[in-house]
Amino acid sequence: MSIYLGEFLGTLILVLLGDAVVANVVLNKTKGNNGGWIVITTGWALAVAVPVYIFGPVSGAHFNPAVTIANAAIGNFAWANVPGYIIAQMLGGIAGACLVYIHYKPHFDATEDQDTKRGIFCTAPAIRGTLYSFIAEFIGTFLLVFALLGIGNTKMVDGLAPVVVGLVIWVIGLSLGGNTGYAINPARDLGPRIAHAFLPIKDKGHSDWGYAWIPVIAPILGGLCAALLFNGIF
Template identity: 60%
Template structure:
């Protein structure tokens, strides 16, 4: 399997788990409806761990353009491969969104809340404030990338690293996710948002394109800052 296909499959799995747990918690007549924030953060964290286990040995399991760009900034990943990885991540995230829509097909029509439907696919702010929302995504992704780099520098039992990264995702969601829904990943937000825009979702509203640049630009800035911080204070 090529690294391109690995990133497609890994990011698709990530969205199946992450979008799926949100759908289960917010869509009407789901058995897990009203599961709450703890369930959602755990679903995302475990989903990241499984996705990294699935393709880590194939592509390195970046699954996130912010991670790919940060690693390239550090010199740990070739810049020439960055566009290919980002395309794969976007494609995988889009496909994951489509599969979540199919899985919960009867529940879209049973749910009137247009915002809840969009939340299955993409993030949105608790309080809409452009500057504050951008800062939240920068800080969240800074912590993500710094955490990933720090985890990678430690010695764990073989095969444990992806699980520790999953715990990091849960921690970020619990501590920092309440402001914007912690996209911390441009592909995770933009790929499924495109799926929301093009799929025939029953009773959907708009895809909130006015906000959509924040979970793309914020994570990229945060990831680059984390890479520079790590290189300066921890060594490359």
């Protein structure tokens, strides 16, 4: 059970810190209001690196169904553990998002824009369009999984790998995140989206379920393709 608990807690921390940096930047009357995209992408990079440090030795620090499925597809991870990992990741994403709401409750109440409040929990395209949103999430996750597999094959000083993982997340956000918000992780998007749907957020509006399938399916396919290509090359 320790591996599943590690995935649950790791994803919880990832979403708690990642969604919270968005809340700090976009919600009204916060100390970090209008901090900008650099603050958000930096916060998300560190939000991934921190739980990797904590739970890497326990569960392998997937925290992402796309990563779990990709590793299983090339024999790096047991298929028997995939359902448990995904369930733990999804529950962690939901729990982390709930904590963000509790932490910033007064600022949610002070913010009127529904899209702003939903955007703390889950992603949405800057310009609506199914094809290019799908392509963006596919490319971002392809690069993520390909890079993670490469990092795993690279000899490093002990303790450096989580920093490199954080840098990968950072550069994906800086370079590729401007169109969809770079979900690149079904648990990071769908889990908090579910939380948004049931949390008693003041004047929250809809949870944009019509878009929700893209940051689930595109990352899974992107990760699979990256793993198969990496396995074929190396």
